[in-house]
Amino acid sequence: MIQFHNVCMSYQRDSAALNDITLKVPKGDFVFVTGPSGAGKSTLLKLVYAAVMPNRGQILIDGQNIARLTRSQIPLLRRSVGVVFQDFKLLPNRTVFENVAITLEVLGWGKKDIGKKVYHVLKLMGLEHKIAATPLRLSGGEQQRVALARALVNDPKILLADEPTGNLDDENKEQILSIFKEANIRGTTVLVATHDRRVIENSHKRVVVLNRGQLVEDSNVAQ
Numbered sequence: 001m002i003q004f005h006n007v008c009m010s011y012q013r014d015s016a017a018l019n020d021i022t023l024k025v026p027k028g029d030f031v032f033v034t035g036p037s038g039a040g041k042s043t044l045l046k047l048v049y050a051a052v053m054p055n056r057g058q059i060l061i062d063g064q065n066i067a068r069l070t071r072s073q074i075p076l077l078r079r080s081v082g083v084v085f086q087d088f089k090l091l092p093n094r095t096v097f098e099n100v101a102i103t104l105e106v107l108g109w110g111k112k113d114i115g116k117k118v119y120h121v122l123k124l125m126g127l128e129h130k131i132a133a134t135p136l137r138l139s140g141g142e143q144q145r146v147a148l149a150r151a152l153v154n155d156p157k158i159l160l161a162d163e164p165t166g167n168l169d170d171e172n173k174e175q176i177l178s179i180f181k182e183a184n185i186r187g188t189t190v191l192v193a194t195h196d197r198r199v200i201e202n203s204h205k206r207v208v209v210l211n212r213g214q215l216v217e218d219s220n221v222a223q
């Protein structure tokens with residue numbers, strides 16, 4: 001469960017990126033976060049993985065107040081959160097395999113298990129034939145799927161994706177969305193920040209709308 005209680009976040013004095021946000025995302029939920037550019041979508045995701053901290057209010061992840069985490073506890077939180085960034089953040093000089101394996105190496109998995117799991121996830125993404133390629137030799141959609149494989153390879157409790165379908169054609173968008181849905185079916189809570197109205201409308205999932213840092217609409221107000 002992700003809980004925001006009256007959360008405010010400002011990067012600079014006198015201008016709030018998020019203002020008084022109260023939001024509950026139950027375990028296993030699938031939520032699109034949308035709104036115009038600058039509305040605070042990325043900031044909301046960044047708060048969930050403690051990349052930025054709130055100035056006011058509380059954020060609880062499975063009951064744990066993230067403001068109370070010590071420096072050494074933050075990596076532990078991040079182990080249970082898979083993140084797909086707007087610009088993928090793939091390592092250009094590493095192969096597809098190595099880019100995905102990193103997640104498990106950091107967690108201390110053995111070499112053999114890493115090999116099996118990474119191959120399995122890349123196969124799910126339809127990328128097993130690109131295992132030895134470097135990211136610059138891949139299309140945008142393929143790079144996005146590598147980023148997703150890296151985020152999902154350790155079956156995180158939460159998946160955060162920032163504008164994951166930007167610059168992709170319809171076929172690639174569909175593919176990315178079905179990967180999110182499969183992860184969600186396996187139990188991962190999914191939060192996707194997107195401008196893409198068509199993606200949102202076709203998915204029939206919960207939609208939270210931000211505007212100028214405020215939560216202005218939630219299709220699931222009963223929560």
Ligand SMILES: Nc1ncnc2c1ncn2[C@@H]1O[C@H](COP(=O)(O)OP(=O)(O)OP(=O)(O)O)[C@@H](O)[C@H]1O
Binds near residue numbers: 012041
């Ligand atoms: N690192 C930063 N330093 C200062 N201000 C920032 C920083 N990051 C974001 N902001 C400001 O915070 C507000 C919210 O930004 P945020 O990136 O969360 O919006 P967004 O809805 O994700 O926008 P976009 O759709 O354009 O990515 C904006 O006014 C933005 O200018």
